[in-house]
Each structure stands twice: as C-alpha cells, then as structure tokens.
Amino acid sequence: MVLPPRKDSLKWGTYSEDVLPLWVADMDFPVAEPIQRAIKERAEGFLGYPPREGDRELKALLLERTGLEGEVAFLPGVVVGLYAAVAAFTAPGQGVLTQVPIYPPFLAAIREQKRTVLANPLKETETGYRLDLSGLERLAFATRLLLFCHPQNPTGRVFTEEELLALAQIARKHDLIVVSDELHAPLTYERPHLPLARFLPERTLTLLGPGKAYNLAGLPLGAAVGPAPLLEALKRHLPHTFPNVLALAAWKAALQEGEAWLKGVRAQLKANRDRVAAWAREVGLTHFPPEGTYLAWLKTPFPQAAARLLREARVALNPGESFGEGYDRYVRLNFATYPEVLEEALRRLTKALKGA
Numbered sequence: 192m193v194l195p196p197r198k199d200s201l202k203w204g205t206y207s208e209d210v211l212p213l214w215v216a217d218m219d220f221p222v223a224e225p226i227q228r229a230i231k232e233r234a235e236g237f238l239g240y241p242p243r244e245g246d247r248e249l250k251a252l253l254l255e256r257t258g259l260e261g262e263v264a265f266l267p268g269v270v271v272g273l274y275a276a277v278a279a280f281t282a283p284g285q286g287v288l289t290q291v292p293i294y295p296p297f298l299a300a301i302r303e304q305k306r307t308v309l310a311n312p313l314k315e316t317e318t319g320y321r322l323d324l325s326g327l328e329r330l331a332f333a334t335r336l337l338l339f340c341h342p343q344n345p346t347g348r349v350f351t352e353e354e355l356l357a358l359a360q361i362a363r364k365h366d367l368i369v370v371s372d373e374l375h376a377p378l379t380y381e382r383p384h385l386p387l388a389r390f391l392p393e394r395t396l397t398l399l400g401p402g403k404a405y406n407l408a409g410l411p412l413g414a415a416v417g418p419a420p421l422l423e424a425l426k427r428h429l430p431h432t433f434p435n436v437l438a439l440a441a442w443k444a445a446l447q448e449g450e451a452w453l454k455g456v457r458a459q460l461k462a463n464r465d466r467v468a469a470w471a472r473e474v475g476l477t478h479f480p481p482e483g484t485y486l487a488w489l490k491t492p493f494p495q496a497a498a499r500l501l502r503e504a505r506v507a508l509n510p511g512e513s514f515g516e517g518y519d520r521y522v523r524l525n526f527a528t529y530p531e532v533l534e535e536a537l538r539r540l541t542k543a544l545k546g547a
C-alpha cells in the first residue's frame with residue numbers, strides 16, 4: 192500500500208507543494224498491520240492510567256529482545272531521556288562529551304541546560320567514519336558524561352565490537368557514565384547491532400524506542416535500560432507522567448508481531464541506501480553508505496548546502512550545520528520513501544549539482 196503524503200505531518204506539511212521532503216526522520220510507509228490492530232483494540236477499551244511501572248510484559252520483552260540487563264523505565268520519548276541524563280549526571284558549567292556530527296537534540300540537551308559540548312568529531316577514513324578514540328581520551332578527563340549515538344545519526348555508522356570495547360575501556364579509566372541512544376538499533380543492514388552495554392554494563396544507560404524502526408514518532412515513547420542506581424538518578428529528572436497506553440500497545444505488538452513487516456521495510460531501505468550510494472558516486476559527492484538507519488550523510492561542494500538545494504532543486508534535506516560546527520557543506524537525506532519519490536529527488540538534485 193502506498194500512503195498519500197500527509198499535509199498534516201511535519202515532513203510533508205512544512206514546505207510548499209513543489210518541494211520533495213527528504214528530511215525529518217519519519218518513513219513514508221504505513222505502520223505494520225499488527226501494530227494498527229493493537230492500537231485500535233486498545234482504543235476500543237480502557238484508556239485510563241496504566242500501572243505505575245507501565246507494562247511489565249513489555250519490559251521483559253525489551254530485555255529479552257535486546258539482551259540488555261538491569262532495570263527498565265519508560266520515557267515520554269528518547270530525547271526526554273537525553274535531557275534528563277544531562278541534568279542527572281552533570282552540573283551547569285560542566286562539559287558533556289558527544290561524537291559529532293550528531294542528531295541536533297543532543298547538542299540542544301547540553302547547551303539549553305547550560306553545559307558545554309565537548310565535541311569528539313568522528314574521523315573520516317577511506318572506508319568511512321570511525322570513533323576517534325585518542326580524541327575521546329583527551330576530552331574524557333573533563334567530564335562525567337558521554338552521550339553516545341549507536342547506530343549513529345546522521346552518519347549511519349554501526350560501531351564495531353573493537354570500537355565499543357575500546358570505548359568501554361576509556362569510560363572505565365576516566366569514570367564516565369555513558370548514555371547510549373540505540374533508537375535505530377533494529378535498522379541495521381550487513382552487520383547486527385551490538386549494544387554498548389554488552390561491553391560496559393555497569394556504566395551504561397541504553398535508550399530505546401519504537402519510533403524509528405516502527406515509524407511511530409507521532410506516538411512517542413521510549414525506555415531507559417541499565418543498572419538501578421543510574422536509572423534511579425535519571426528518573427529523578429524525568430517528568431511525572433505515565434507512559435501513553437496506545438504507544439505501549441503499539442510497541443508490544445511491534446516486538447511480538449512486527450518482525451515480518453520490519454524485514455520487508457529493511458529490504459526496501461537497503462535497496463534505497465544502495466541507490467543513494469551509487470548516485471552519490473555518479474555525481475561525485477563524498478558519502479559513506481550507512482550501515483544502519485535510513486539516513487544518508489552527504490558532503491556537497493557548497494556552503495549552506497541544504498538551503499541552496501532547497502532553493503535550486505526543490506528538495507528538503509536536513510542542513511549539516513545543525514549537526515555540529517563546520518558541517519554546513521553537508522546534508523542529511525532521509526531515504527525512507529518510495530523508489531519513485533527517491534528517483535525524482537535524485538534527478539532534481541543531480542540537475543542542481545550539475546548547474547553548480
């Protein structure tokens with residue numbers, strides 16, 4: 192089934208009709224049928240407060256599926272967890288480490304709470320982006336907290352066992368707490384996602400959610416998983432709300448019955464990823480195909496690239512500069528759309544790039 196674009200969505204409703212929106216991280220595909228069914232069933236029943244702990248069965252399922260250990264707390268959304276982590280583990284004026292380029296709310300959670308971003312840029316190598324471990328080590332003494340993103344948004348990097356082990360070693364040596372946003376974990380291609388907590392269980396809080404993999408961002412819900420003392424510290428900085436019961440039902444259905452749908456979507460995303468990578472080669476853009484996520488990070492020849500491509504190609508992409516300083520020649524392209532939409536966007540982008 193092909194969904195018509197919705198004007199009442201952020202993705203399709205922000206720009207004028209002639210613009211193709213390949214920006215904010217929603218997929219254009221309809222939600223899995225078992226999830227739709229679970230939401231309808233729940234809506235026909237009780238919509239009062241859920242139990243204080245949310246849904247125990249879902250908590251058990253999350254631990255079982257991810258292999259994570261420890262306690263689980265539901266969050267009103269994953270970004271709320273990032274803000275709470277900054278508040279819980281640092282004080283105003285202190286630094287917070289993160290790898291850049293990075294999903295903009297990481298930077299906002301640090302800056303808006305009057306902390307300083309300690310930016311650890313990913314290293315660009317001939318085969319893609321890598322953690323800069325020596326850079327990380329140089330900054331690690333100056334903070335208590337690392338906000339990690341894995342799979343990484345916007346580069347789509349899925350970090351290797353080797354990198355995660357090295358990171359764990361640095362975290363232990365420098366007494367760091369790591370909050371690892373693993374929201375995109377179900378969306379990896381060749382290599383499976385390895386949770387950081389497997390290598391650093393005593394110091395990691397993992398953030399999860401159904402929003403990206405199951406396309407449920409408008410029904411926000413997340414979870415933090417990890418050792419009880421860290422989780423208790425986080426919870427003191429969370430708003431006193433109950434998890435949304437429709438979102439709980441949706442996430443449970445996703446884990447119990449969403450695998451076939453996810454497999455199909457992954458295949459489509461992988462084909463789109465390969466198409467974008469081939470196109471980037473053709474037009475000569477620096478690009479490393481993402482190992483996970485449905486986001487492509489592309490380096491263009493011009494400054495303020497997203498604004499220019501919006502103007503000249505009528506394609507909306509996320510501006511690189513919102514992912515950290517010095518990235519204004521980059522754009523993030525969301526390829527979770529139908530092949531016809533993607534082709535038309537690439538055609539328009541090619542024309543604008545050739546005219547450069």
Ligand SMILES: Cc1ncc(COP(=O)(O)O)c(C=O)c1O
Nearest residue numbers: 216268269270294344372374402
């Ligand atoms: C890495 C990452 N974290 C968090 C979010 C947003 O999560 P939520 O809507 O649950 O706050 C996104 C959305 O794209 C994301 O890519």
